[in-house]
Amino acid sequence: MPSELVNKYYRTENLPHIWCPGCGNGIVTRAIVKAIDSLGLDKNNVCIVSGIGCSSRAPGYLDFNTLHTTHGRALAFATGIKLANPGLEVIVVTGDGDSSAIGGNHLIHASRRNIDITTIVFNNNTYGMTGGQYSPTTPTGDKGTTAPYGNVDPSFDLCELSSAAGATYVARGTIFAANMLEKNIVEAIENKGFSLVEAFTTCPTYFGRKNKKGSAVDMVTYLKENAVNALAWDKLPDEKKEGKFIIGKLHQKTRPEYTKAYDDLIKSLAKEG
Amino acid sequence: MAVKLMQGNEACVAGALRAGMTFYAGYPITPSTEIAELSAEELPKIGGKFIQMEDEIAGIAAALGGSLAGKKSMTATSGPGFSLKQENIGYGIITETPCVIVNVQRSGPSTGLPTSPAQGDIMQARWGTHGDHSIIALYPSSVKEIYDITIRAFNLAEKYRTPVILLLDEIIGHMREKIEINEDDDIEIIDRKKPTCKPEDYKAFKVNKGDIVPEMAAFGSGYRFHVTGLAHDETGFPTGNEIKAEQLFTRLIDKIEDNVDDIVTYEEYKLDDAEIAIVSFGSIARSARAAVDSLREMGYKIGLFRPITIWPSPEAKLLELGKKMNKIYVVELNAGQYFLEVDRLSGKNTTVEKYGKINGEIITPEEIINLIKEENHA
Numbered sequence: 001m002p003s004e005l006v007n008k009y010y011r012t013e014n015l016p017h018i019w020c021p022g023c024g025n026g027i028v029t030r031a032i033v034k035a036i037d038s039l040g041l042d043k044n045n046v047c048i049v050s051g052i053g054c055s056s057r058a059p060g061y062l063d064f065n066t067l068h069t070t071h072g073r074a075l076a077f078a079t080g081i082k083l084a085n086p087g088l089e090v091i092v093v094t095g096d097g098d099s100s101a102i103g104g105n106h107l108i109h110a111s112r113r114n115i116d117i118t119t120i121v122f123n124n125n126t127y128g129m130t131g132g133q134y135s136p137t138t139p140t141g142d143k144g145t146t147a148p149y150g151n152v153d154p155s156f157d158l159c160e161l162s163s164a165a166g167a168t169y170v171a172r173g174t175i176f177a178a179n180m181l182e183k184n185i186v187e188a189i190e191n192k193g194f195s196l197v198e199a200f201t202t203c204p205t206y207f208g209r210k211n212k213k214g215s216a217v218d219m220v221t222y223l224k225e226n227a228v229n230a231l232a233w234d235k236l237p238d239e240k241k242e243g244k245f246i247i248g249k250l251h252q253k254t255r256p257e258y259t260k261a262y263d264d265l266i267k268s269l270a271k272e273g
Numbered sequence: 274m275a276v277k278l279m280q281g282n283e284a285c286v287a288g289a290l291r292a293g294m295t296f297y298a299g300y301p302i303t304p305s306t307e308i309a310e311l312s313a314e315e316l317p318k319i320g321g322k323f324i325q326m327e328d329e330i331a332g333i334a335a336a337l338g339g340s341l342a343g344k345k346s347m348t349a350t351s352g353p354g355f356s357l358k359q360e361n362i363g364y365g366i367i368t369e370t371p372c373v374i375v376n377v378q379r380s381g382p383s384t385g386l387p388t389s390p391a392q393g394d395i396m397q398a399r400w401g402t403h404g405d406h407s408i409i410a411l412y413p414s415s416v417k418e419i420y421d422i423t424i425r426a427f428n429l430a431e432k433y434r435t436p437v438i439l440l441l442d443e444i445i446g447h448m449r450e451k452i453e454i455n456e457d458d459d460i461e462i463i464d465r466k467k468p469t470c471k472p473e474d475y476k477a478f479k480v481n482k483g484d485i486v487p488e489m490a491a492f493g494s495g496y497r498f499h500v501t502g503l504a505h506d507e508t509g510f511p512t513g514n515e516i517k518a519e520q521l522f523t524r525l526i527d528k529i530e531d532n533v534d535d536i537v538t539y540e541e542y543k544l545d546d547a548e549i550a551i552v553s554f555g556s557i558a559r560s561a562r563a564a565v566d567s568l569r570e571m572g573y574k575i576g577l578f579r580p581i582t583i584w585p586s587p588e589a590k591l592l593e594l595g596k597k598m599n600k601i602y603v604v605e606l607n608a609g610q611y612f613l614e615v616d617r618l619s620g621k622n623t624t625v626e627k628y629g630k631i632n633g634e635i636i637t638p639e640e641i642i643n644l645i646k647e648e649n650h651a
Contacts, residue, residue, distance in 0.1 A: 011499075014510055044495050049338075060499055060510060065492040067341065068501035068511075069334065070364050076331035080338025080346075081492060083322050084296050088342070088493045109327040266317045273318065 009033045009043070011063050018057055020128075022208075022216025024175035024201030028122050029058045031178055031199070032091065035185035047088045049078040051103060053095035053129050054203075055122030072103030075110045078117050086259035089189065092119040096137040097127045100156050104136070107158075107196075111165035114193040115258035120185065121158055121196065124203035132206030143210045158198050163251040168193035170251040174200040174223040177247060184249060193257045200227075200245075276453050281445040282307035282349075284416045284452060285375060286315065288423030289347050291454075293462055294373075295321035296344035298335035300328055300354060303388045304443040305377035308349035329357035337361060337370045341500065343491025345427055345464075349375035352385060355394055355401070363402035364502045365436035366525060369478070369486060371465060373426045375439045377446040380633040389633030390443035392555055392606040396613075398438045399584045405522060407529040409536055410438040410584040414558045416450035422581065428463040429536060433528055434486040440583060442606070444556035444635060465489045472496045478521075479507035485528050530585060537582040539590060543569060544576035549649060550594055552578045552615050553604040557636050561604050564641035572651035586614050595619030600649070604628045604641055 002012055010033070019025045036046060046064040050056035052071035059066035065088070069077045074092045082090045099107050099121050110117060126144060127133040134144030136156040143150055163170045169191035173181030181199055188195035202208065202219040213219050228236060230248035279287070285308055289297075297312035313323040322339065326332045332348045339346040350358060355376045365372050376398065380391035394401075398410040409429050413422040423439060430437040468475050468488040477498035478487045487507075490496035503511040504518035512518060529536065543565055544550060553561035558579045568575045578594055580587050591614070594601065601619050603612040603626070612627035619625050628644055630636050 011510075044497060045493060047492050060501065063497060065497055066499045067338075067492070068499070068503065070360055070502055073330060073334045073361065076326060076334035077338040077341075079324065079326070079331070080296070080298055080335030080340075081342045082338075083298075083324055083335070084339040084342035084344045084346075085491075085493050105327050106331055109331070262317070262322065266320055269318050270320075 005030070005033060005037060009037065009063055010061055014061050017061055019054060020205040022202060022204040023054070024124070024220070025055050025058065025122055027175040027178050028055070028120065028181070028199045028201055029061070031182040031185055032093070032120055033062065034182045035189060038182070038186055039189060041089055045087065045089055047081055047090045048093060049074045049081065049090065050093040051095070051098035053098045053127070054124070055093055055095040056098060058093045072098055072101070073106065074098065075103060075106035075117065075119065079110060079113070079115055082115055082117055083259055083262065086116070086263065090117045091189070092117055094119060094121055096121060096123040096125065096158070097135040100136045100158055100161070107162060108165045111162045111167040111194050111196070113258040114166055114168055114255045116192055116194070118185070118188045118195045118197070121198045122201050123158065123198050124201045124207060126203050126207035128203045128206055132210055144207075145210070159196065159250050162196040166194070166255065167196050167251070168253050168255050169195035171249045172198045172200070172245070172247050174227050174247055175202065176220050176224040177227060180248065187249065191252070192260075193255060275455070276451060278449055279416055279452050280307060280447060280449050281416050281419045281441060282377065282447065283311055284420040285349070285423045285439070285441065286311040287454065288420040289373065289427065290315060290319070291420070291460065292424040292427035293345045293464070294347050294427065295319070296336065296339035296346035297321075297323045297348065298326050298339060298346065299332040299348045299350065300326055302329070302351045302354045304379055304446050305349040305351045305375060308375060308377070312347070329354040330361060333358040333361040333372070333374065336372050337365050340370050340372050341492055343494065345371070345431070347373040347375065349377065351377045351388070352379045352394065353383065355397065359401040362436050363404060363406065366402065366406050366408070367502050368500050369434035369489070369525070370436070371430035371434055372436045373423070373430055373439055374436055375441060378440060378442040380631070386633040388443055390556065390606060390635060391631065391633070392442055392557065393610070393631070394440065395583060395605070395607060395610040398440060405526065407526045408438060408584050409433065409435060409529060409582070410440055411581060412440040412555045412583045413581065414445060414555050414579065416445070416448060417452040419445060420452060420454065424460060424462070428461065431463045431465045432485070433532070434465065434489060435529065440555065442556050468496060476507045477509040478505060480524070485532065533585050533588070537585060537587045539581055539587050540577075540579040542577040542579065544578060547574050547576035548599045549573065549575040549645065550578050550598045550601045551575065551604055551641065552580070552601060552611070554580050554583060554611070557604055557606050560636050560638045561641055563638035564645070567638060567642055568645055573645065573649065575645065583611070586618070588618055591615055591618035592621070595622035598623050601625045602628055602644065604636060606630055606636060
């Protein structure tokens with residue numbers, strides 16, 4: 001029997017989902033839904049937009065206004081929707097390749113505009129849908145089907161990228177610390193501006209298998225053991241930071257929000273007229 | 274009645290606003306930029322929205338997003354930008370999202386000859402996006418007609434729930450002419466049909482009996498639905514079922530091809546007793562018309578056939594023209610693109626010749642006159 005949460009927010013007629021056993025995408029999706037539920041948002045007022053890839057299939061399972069767009073372009077479509085109807089709560093669901101390779105330009109500029117969109121990046125360090133090629137977040141040296149000798153590329157830190165480009169709320173979470181992830185998504189939605197939450201998730205089928213990361217449980221255990229809460233990070237001696245990553249809220253500031261600024265412009269022109 | 278000296282690109286924005294455009298997203302590129310500039314100036318005054326996106330792809334993506342949120346939207350571009358927009362034109366087609374895409378054509382592949390005129394995107398307008406599909410592409414040839422045809426482009430986009438390509442070229446985009454616009458004129462404005470059923474009964478991609486396209490709700494209007502570029506059934510959710518996929522792809526083509534009588538318009542000039550016809554469109558049709566007038570004075574029985582709807586092509590008319598004419602010249606500012614379509618239809622019954630140019634210069638009336646005189650006697 002589906003849970004109350006599933007019955008309330010999922011399009012149960014479209015389940016089961018397409019994701020592989022051991023994939024963490026369901027946990028991230030659930031965290032988004034729980035965040036929406038805890039905020040008490042009206043389903044008619046939530047619009048979820050995605051690009052192309054495994055994670056971008058999530059909106060099809062969710063009972064909101066949902067849009068599954070072209071590869072990399074979720075944020076560009078979402079920008080049009082949000083500007084056309086600023087009353088909508090717009091959430092973008094995207095993957096690491098979708099948001100930072102083919103859609104990297106849109107991520108930078110949505111951050112710069114500080115448009116009130118919440119972006120959840122499902123980062124599994126690989127292109128899962130196409131069979132495990134290396135992505136901009138694949139760690140250097142790790143393997144993919146297009147990196148048979150190990151990835152030569154340095155990898156992107158999407159949180160730093162988005163913060164530097166102007167986002168006003170940035171956090172990272174993992175599928176192990178799912179409650180914390182949910183809490184960060186709540187804060188991201190509440191932020192009136194561009195928010196990014198990077199969710200580290202698992203792809204045991206491709207990334208895990210190619211890199212001998214063990215089972216799905218082993219991969220989740222890795223996320224558990226190597227995540228350091230942002231509140232504790234600064235107190236950690238440098239030698240203990242080796243191989244670890246920060247989770248929790250990483251960046252927050254206040255800047256004018258784009259659609260509000262545009263509406264102010266409309267109002268000022270109306271006064272002049 | 275307001276009489277104005279107006280530029281073609283300006284008339285395009287005036288027509289768009291008259292049609293109800295309240296959303297514009299785009300990226301600057303000559304010779305289309307005035308369309309963005311004027312939209313940026315006018316839209317916020319009427320509570321509409323303009324956004325300059327980070328690239329051409331984002332321009333059409335945001336325009337489609339605006340349309341899904343319920344606004345009549347437009348984007349404008351030229352050559353290289355038109356290439357970049359192709360994938361999302363296909364997205365607009367499969368998701369049945371109304372939008373007007375203006376392409377003010379310029380010369381050459383790649384950066385080419387910026388920004389000399391050309392009519393080199395005729396086939397790209399038809400087949401630029403991948404996969405089997407149909408498309409509506411319109412091509413006016415004067416400033417006043419740009420105003421009227423832009424309104425028509427919006428109407429067709431709304432009526433058939435599809436992206437409509439409005440082809441202009443550098444000449445008519447930048448040309449200034451006197452035009453009369455009467456805001457009180459009774460111009461037909463078509464808005465997309467919205468659902469009236471209960472939200473729980475709404476099937477976002479189901480065509481109701483007697484309708485051409487599914488009713489279209491806006492995001493945020495209380496109808497929660499799913500939109501995807503994947504093949505989908507009438508619920509809007511993806512399907513891998515070959516029967517349902519074929520039904521969708523076929524319906525998307527048929528909704529246009531079955532309604533050519535409504536969609537296709539053209540002008541016939543001095544064709545009644547003609548033995549020779551020139552087929553020409555956009556700016557170059559102006560040279561062709563002047564050539565026809567001069568050749569008539571010299572005693573030639575010649576006329577002009579000017580498609581205004583380029584795609585779908587006026588098939589029946591081109592077939593008929595082939596039966597009536599001794600010879601047809603397709604005069605276009607490219608290496609012979611629409612010639613292929615005219616020859617396919619008219620060429621069954623008569624000789625069809627092409628005359629084109631790809632050096633950034635226009636085709637003058639004199640050139641056309643000389644061409645006809647060399648090969649024909651009055």
